[in-house]
Amino acid sequence: MRILVTGGAGFIGSHFARCLLDGRYAGLENCHVTVVDKLTYASNRDNLPPAHPRLSMIVGDVCDSRLLSEVVPGHDAVVHFAAESHVDRSVDDPARFFETNVIGTQRLLDQCVRAAVGRVVHVSTDEVYGSIPTGSWTEECPLEANSPYAASKAASDCVARAYWRTYRLDLSITRCANNYGPFQHIEKVVPRFVTSLLTGREITLHGDGSAIREWLHVDDHCRAVALVLGKGRAGEVYNIGGDTEMTNRSLAQAILALHGSGWDRVRYVADRKVQDRRYSLDYRKIQNELGFAPQIPFSEGLADTFRWYRENPAWWAGTLDEVDPFCLDEVVMEPVAG
Numbered sequence: 001m002r003i004l005v006t007g008g009a010g011f012i013g014s015h016f017a018r019c020l021l022d023g024r025y026a027g028l029e030n031c032h033v034t035v036v037d038k039l040t041y042a043s044n045r046d047n048l049p050p051a052h053p054r055l056s057m058i059v060g061d062v063c064d065s066r067l068l069s070e071v072v073p074g075h076d077a078v079v080h081f082a083a084e085s086h087v088d089r090s091v092d093d094p095a096r097f098f099e100t101n102v103i104g105t106q107r108l109l110d111q112c113v114r115a116a117v118g119r120v121v122h123v124s125t126d127e128v129y130g131s132i133p134t135g136s137w138t139e140e141c142p143l144e145a146n147s148p149y150a151a152s153k154a155a156s157d158c159v160a161r162a163y164w165r166t167y168r169l170d171l172s173i174t175r176c177a178n179n180y181g182p183f184q185h186i187e188k189v190v191p192r193f194v195t196s197l198l199t200g201r202e203i204t205l206h207g208d209g210s211a212i213r214e215w216l217h218v219d220d221h222c223r224a225v226a227l228v229l230g231k232g233r234a235g236e237v238y239n240i241g242g243d244t245e246m247t248n249r250s251l252a253q254a255i256l257a258l259h260g261s262g263w264d265r266v267r268y269v270a271d272r273k274v275q276d277r278r279y280s281l282d283y284r285k286i287q288n289e290l291g292f293a294p295q296i297p298f299s300e301g302l303a304d305t306f307r308w309y310r311e312n313p314a315w316w317a318g319t320l321d322e323v324d325p326f327c328l329d330e331v332v333m334e335p336v337a338g
């Protein structure tokens with residue numbers, strides 16, 4: 001079995017690739033993994049083993065049809081993680097998001113059809129649904145994306161559906177809640193809060209911090225993607241939720257407690273141009289059909305994630321200049337305990 005993982009040097013794709021290489025998914029223990037990744041600022045080559053007998057690493061762009069026409073043939077399955085993924089950057093530079101997330105998906109799926117790839121999972125996000133004041137989204141809810149990032153992902157979901165419907169590509173779509181865990185770029189909220197505290201800075205909260213997000217550990221997300229890859233039905237969408245909803249204020253509070261700091265380390269900043277109030281997924285379909293259940297309690301996963309950033313400053317210190325410039329004053333690295 002040969003599996004192509006796009007975006008496999010990013011946060012979630014690399015976790016998925018490492019799990020495949022570690023033989024953690026039943027039926028895929030000996031698969032060969034090909035990673036195609038453009039190695040943008042969001043990636044890190046060190047997220048993957050430097051060498052592994054079952055890993056091939058190809059540096060390339062999912063918008064590059066010529067490259068894909070050479071790489072895709074011979075693969076039994078494709079799991080498509082590659083994307084521009086940061087909402088704030090999508091507000092400043094939407095074109096790049098539509099290029100990679102929409103055109104890249106179309107070019108990749110085109111090559112999957114040509115190469116008669118047997119199975120494809122398109123990895124998407126709950127943000128395509130917009131914002132929900134009460135209740136939870138099922139897979140039938142309309143797509144009401146609000147940010148350019150979410151719109152580009154919603155468009156890519158439509159592209160994916162069209163490739164299933166028109167060309168009979170055996171493809172499923174997953175829509176997951178916010179992920180957290182090790183190896184996530186520090187521009188994203190959990191590692192940003194953690195590394196802000198570890199470098200002697202304040203946590204910056206958008207608006208009044210009352211926006212609500214649903215959280216799932218990256219390991220649970222990747223296990224769900226593996227289930228969908230193995231047993232998901234073609235043409236179906238699967239929500240992947242975590243039941244852990246909290247305001248950004250509560251998230252800040254939890255991370256402050258792990259650091260042993262108080263609310264004086266919090267600074268409120270202007271709200272995002274687009275700020276969805278609440279995300280919440282109904283994920284009974286993947287529970288009932290594929291037997292998925294999250295396994296990592298949020299408090300445990302968050303504590304492990306905090307520890308990982310504390311113990312691996314070399315992984316993230318070099319990316320401090322890639323986050324919001326207003327966060328960068330008075331950076332003082334905190335010594336690693338022990």
Ligand code: NAD
Pocket residue numbers: 006007008009010011012013036037038039040041042043044060061062063080081082083084085086100104123124125126153175176177178179180185
């Ligand atoms: P990430 O930004 O950490 O990683 C994206 C990877 O894609 C990077 O390695 C980057 O180099 C690569 N990439 C970007 N443009 C590319 C291109 N044109 N060609 C080839 N590679 C390219 O993102 P992530 O958080 O790991 O997200 C992975 C996927 O999961 C995305 O599709 C995202 O929409 C989806 N998702 C993310 C979350 C989350 O909370 N992070 C939640 C739900 C869904």
